[in-house]
Amino acid sequence: DSGVTQTPKHLITATGQRVTLRCSPRSGDLSVYWYQQSLDQGLQFLIQYYNGEERAKGNILERFSAQQFPDLHSELNLSSLELGDSALYFCASSVTRDRGLNTEAFFGQGTRLTVV
Amino acid sequence: GQNIDQPTEMTATEGAIVQINCTYQTSGFNGLFWYQQHAGEAPTFLSYNVLDGLEEKGRFSSFLSRSKGYSYLLLKELQMKDSASYLCARRDTDKLIFGTGTRLQVFP
Numbered sequence: 235d236s237g238v239t240q241t242p243k244h245l246i247t248a249t250g251q252r253v254t255l256r257c258s259p260r261s262g263d264l265s266v267y268w269y270q271q272s273l274d275q276g277l278q279f280l281i282q283y284y285n286g287e288e289r290a291k292g293n294i295l296e297r298f299s300a301q302q303f304p305d306l307h308s309e310l311n312l313s314s315l316e317l318g319d320s321a322l323y324f325c326a327s328s329v330t331r332d333r334g335l336n337t338e339a340f341f342g343q344g345t346r347l348t349v350v
Numbered sequence: 351g352q353n354i355d356q357p358t359e360m361t362a363t364e365g366a367i368v369q370i371n372c373t374y375q376t377s378g379f380n381g382l383f384w385y386q387q388h389a390g391e392a393p394t395f396l397s398y399n400v401l402d403g404l405e406e407k408g409r410f411s412s413f414l415s416r417s418k419g420y421s422y423l424l425l426k427e428l429q430m431k432d433s434a435s436y437l438c439a440r441r442d443t444d445k446l447i448f449g450t451g452t453r454l455q456v457f458p
Contacts, residue, residue, distance in 0.1 A: 236392065267446065276450030277393070277437065290445040324392060326446075338383060339446055341392035 237261065240325050240342035248350055252313040255345045259306055259327030265289070266308040267328075267339060268300055272321040283308055315349045322346050354449035356438050361455045367426050370452045372438030376419040381441040384412050384423045387451065388434045396423070396436075428456050 237260035247253055259266050268280040279292035283302035294300075297315075302308040312319060326339035353375035362368040374382070381400040385393035399405055399414035399421060411424040423436055435451040 236394075269448070277448040279445060279447055282445045290443070292445075292447075322390070338395040338398055340395070343392050346390075 236340040236342065238325060238327050238340050238342035240323075240345050242345060243343065244346050244348075246348045246350060247315060249315055249317060251315050251349075252311065253315065253347065255310040255312070255323050255325075255347075257308045257310070257325030257327075257342060259308070259325075260329075260340055263327035263329050263340075264306065265328045265339075266302055266306070267326040268294075268308070268310050269324045269326065270321050271324060271344075272318075275321075277324065280310070312347070317349050320347055320349045354438055354440060354447060356436075356449045356452045358450070359453045359455070361457060362428050364428055364430060364456055364458050366428050367424065368428060368454065370423045370425070370436050370438075370454065372421045372423070372449060374419050374421070374438070374440045374449075376416070378442040379416065379419075379440055380443060382412075382414050382421045383439040383441070383446065384410075384421075385437040385439060385448075386434050387437055393437055425454075430456050430458070432456050 239258040241256045264285045267282045269277040280294040282290040286302050297313050300310045322344045324344045326341045328337050328339040355373045384396040387393040397412040404413045409426045414421045433456045435453045437451040439446045439448040
């Protein structure tokens with residue numbers, strides 16, 4: 235168990251809908267990353283938050299947005315869903331303040347989103 | 351995957367040694383990570399290199415050459431359970447950028 239919790243584990247929804255994926259980082263971790271992994275593809279970096287603020291942005295679509303709350307949990311919002319958005323969405327967290335940059339990221343078990 | 355190159359697939363035999371190579375864009379480099387990912391599961395951390403040289407951790411070792419933008423993961427005494435994808439990731443300032451991974455199949 236990595237200590238990173240993602241909910242829900244599975245989500246099936248229709249095209250055009252909006253969903254929210256939730257991530258609780260490991261206790262004490264200030265950085266949260268979101269990644270998308272389509273079938274048989276690599277991990278694509280979407281966005282990173284550090285202590286409530288957006289830190290870095292990757293290939294995140296305009297239909298997607300995220301935020302990190304004061305208690306450090308994060309949510310990824312996906313709207314106007316398309317079939318191609320079906321993927322595993324992983325959240326990862328790392329300690330960036332006390333241990334500096336040289337720390338690994340720990341991943342949650344992911345949310346499997348299926349758009350039908 | 352954002353200027354990180356790894357072979358797509360490799361095969362090896364149980365008990366053998368396999369080396370998985372990774373080349374990466376050197377600008378903004380701040381560390382190199384290796385992760386293991388079994389199908390449908392979360393990636394798990396294997397190793398981290400920030401200085402040149404070899405880091406050994408049991409059956410797994412990782413090497414880094416910063417000037418060449420090159421790393422490899424060495425797996426010794428392969429076991430069937432080592433069949434997985436191996437992801438190379440570089441830290442770019444403070445975000446992790448992953449390659450598409452190398453799918454390793456270990457045969458008896």
